[in-house]
Amino acid sequence: MSREILASLRTVLIFSLVGLAIALSERLGWLAIYEDPLERGLPYLLFNLTVLIVLHDAWFYWTHKIMHCPGLFRWFHRLHHRSHNPSPWTSYAFDASEAAVNAIYLPLALLLMPTSLLAAFLFVAHMMLRNAVGHCGYEVFPARRDGRPLIGWLTTVTHHDLHHARPRWNLGLYFTGWDRLMSPEDPSYHAALARAVGKSAQGNLPGSPALAESVSKG
Ligand SMILES: [Zn+2]
Ligand SMILES: [Zn+2]
DSSP states (O other): OHHHHHHHHHHHHHHHHHHHHHHHHHHTTSSOEESOTTTTOHHHHHHHHHHHHHHHHHHHHHHHHHHTSHHHHHHHTTTGGGOSSOOGGGTTOOOHHHHHHHHTHHHHHHHHSOEEHHHHHHHHHHHHHHHHHHTSSSOOSOBOTTSSBSSTTBOOHHHHHHHHHSTTSOOOSSBSHHHHHHSOOOTTHHHHHHHHTTOSOOOOOTTOHHHHHHHHHO
């Protein structure tokens, strides 16, 4: 955890520098950020926030997939995967290069569409909360009586926990769509989720020490 906290502090620094660059760019008129969140109406605020989140999910999935390529993994993503059994401290325990790839999304998105300060704040708050929850090691997402996820298009804690145990699958951030479209989800996902929410027989799943621990925690 101390390693994760130190790496997260470096991520905070990188995110803050990008935040400073955004603020300076706004002063120079390079980015369209406005203060009154209702300047363009409530529907636009909701649309703006939704687009920021959906595009970020795609950005995360594809950059994550590229970072898993053998020649790039050790330079971008190895540190994050040193945590086989994630905790919230894992959320932003990135290599500096991975932190930069993640941080650059917001200024790119701000170039694409006029965004209010409130929408940008809500996007960042949602990103951090979702990331911390996704790494918390306890399943908190609701499940149906049969142990399947109640909202199948949202990633769960188990979904990302499995990625840390078996990195080949489950690369998505908020939504399961890209994983289902581009490659199957981890084949043990639904069984693991059912165990994590206590909807099936207890016991460890084969081949996944992190998941086994996570399941026993949950
Ligand atoms: Zn992770
Ligand atoms: Zn990964």
